[in-house]
Structure formats: structure tokens, C-alpha cells
Amino acid sequence: MPSKWRSGLSLNPGGLRGVGTLRAALICSSMARAIWRGAINFGLVAIPVKLVAAVRPDELGLHFLHANDRGRIHNERVCEVCGKQVEWSDIVRGYEYEKDQFVVLADDDLKKASPRATQSVDIVQFAPGAQIDSILFGTPYYLEPEKRGRHAYVLLRDVLRQSGTIGITRVVLRTREHLAALRPEGALLLLQLMHWAHEIVEAKTWTDRPSEALCLRQK
Numbered sequence: 001m002p003s004k005w006r007s008g009l010s011l012n013p014g015g016l017r018g019v020g021t022l023r024a025a026l027i028c029s030s031m032a033r034a035i036w037r038g039a040i041n042f043g044l045v046a047i048p049v050k051l052v053a054a055v056r057p058d059e060l061g062l063h064f065l066h067a068n069d070r071g072r073i074h075n076e077r078v079c080e081v082c083g084k085q086v087e088w089s090d091i092v093r094g095y096e097y098e099k100d101q102f103v104v105l106a107d108d109d110l111k112k113a114s115p116r117a118t119q120s121v122d123i124v125q126f127a128p129g130a131q132i133d134s135i136l137f138g139t140p141y142y143l144e145p146e147k148r149g150r151h152a153y154v155l156l157r158d159v160l161r162q163s164g165t166i167g168i169t170r171v172v173l174r175t176r177e178h179l180a181a182l183r184p185e186g187a188l189l190l191l192q193l194m195h196w197a198h199e200i201v202e203a204k205t206w207t208d209r210p211s212e213a214l215c216l217r218q219k
Contacts, residue, residue: 035173038119040143040156040182040189042167047153048146049121054190055140110175121182121191123167129183132166135200137181138193157184 034050041047064073077086093110094102121143145153160166160183167182171191179194 034144035141036119037146038121039149040121040123040153040169042123045152047156048149049143049153049189050146051191052142052144054142054185118172121169121171121180123169123182125168126165127168129164129166132181136194138195140185140190140192142185143182143189143191153189157187157189160184160189 034052037048037050039046039048065071066073077088077091078084079086092104092106094104096102169180169182169191171178171180171193173193179196181192181194183190183192
């Protein structure tokens with residue numbers, strides 16, 4: 001971690017404020033279901049928290065129906081080689097390394113390839129928030145403190161807010177390790193998943209060039 005980022009990030013008990021505001025926010029979000037319980041870790045500090053969803057997608061659920069009798073349409077598992085329907089017990093997973101050429105992966109192989117679920121948010125670096133490109137940000141989650149970790153939680157939240165920095169973290173959700181940003185959001189800490197650099201499509205790779213008239217309107 002660069003020293004210029006570290007210098008303003010000491011946890012100063014004298015700056016402890018907002019526990020009452022935090023308590024009010026926790027009451028408002030108490031109905032949210034925890035995805036997991038774990039801890040925010042950095043150095044020798046561990047702050048117990050629970051991870052909850054920060055957004056509720058408002059999507060219209062539609063189903064495919066038979067137009068004649070309104071019966072639900074179900075997908076069937078059919079083998080393209082023999083044409084027969086296949087039971088779940090006869091299905092394996094495979095990686096296609098060439099066209100129609102597969103390597104079969106057993107459950108043990110998938111377990112070895114999957115990162116170990118640590119139930120923790122590990123801060124690996126602090127960085128000025130203004131230096132992080134917004135295109136990197138993805139799905140947000142709230143981190144709510146457990147009762148015994150609220151004071152340290154508030155200290156970390158206030159230090160991040162006052163210094164204008166965010167914590168760059170690593171976290172495992174389900175079977176994938178993610179890069180994520182830890183930053184204040186109101187009285188809570190927000191954990192926002194981030195895209196890896198190789199996942200971003202550069203704007204310069206776009207082949208269709210905007211018309212001259214469009215460029216003039218944008219100036």
C-alpha cells in the first residue's frame with residue numbers, strides 16, 4: 001500500500017461518531033436477509049459483519065405457455081448425439097477446448113478449482129476513490145456490523161469518508177473470488193463488486209465510428 005494512502009487511515013477513537021445514526025440504519029434494514037456472516041479483515045483487525053443485498057431488482061416474471069391451453073412449457077434435457085432425454089444423474093460437466101471437443105470435469109476437479117469460501121472481506125489496499133474508474137463497479141451489497149463490532153465498524157466508516165478513500169478488497173461469493181470496493185454509504189458500509197481489468201471492453205475497440213454530425217452535437 002502506498003504510504004501516501006496509508007498516512008490518513010489510522011483508526012482514531014477520538015473520531016468516533018454516528019453510532020446512533022448507525023443504529024437507526026440497522027433498524028430500517030433489519031428485515032433484510034443475510035447472505036452470509038463473516039468479517040472485514042485488515043492487518044490485525046477483524047470486524048464481524050453480515051452481507052445483505054443492497055438492491056431489489058424490479059423484474060416482471062414471465063413464463064412460456066402453450067397458446068392453445070395455457071399450459072406451462074418445460075425444458076427437457078436431450079442429448080444431441082443419441083436424441084434421448086437424459087436424467088440429472090447421467091449428466092456431467094465439461095470444458096470445450098476446441099469445437100465439439102470436451103474435457104469432462106468431475107466434482108473433485110471443480111472443488112479444487114474453486115476458491116475457498118472464507119466468509120471474509122479482506123482489505124488488500126486503500127486507494128483514493130476519485131482514482132477508480134466507475135466502469136469497474138458492479139453489484140452492490142451492504143455490510144452490516146454485528147453488535148460486538150459496531151464501534152470498530154463506525155471508526156472504519158468515518159475514516160474512509162473523511163479521507164475520501166475506499167478499501168480494495170477480495171471476497172468469495174458462492175464459488176467465485178471477486179475484487180470489491182468498500183466505501184461508506186450513509187450510515188453503512190457498501191461492498192461493491194468490481195470487474196477485473198481483463199473483463200473491460202476498451203472503447204477504442206468499437207469498430208463503428210460515430211458520424212461527424214453526432215460528434216458535433218456532443219461538443
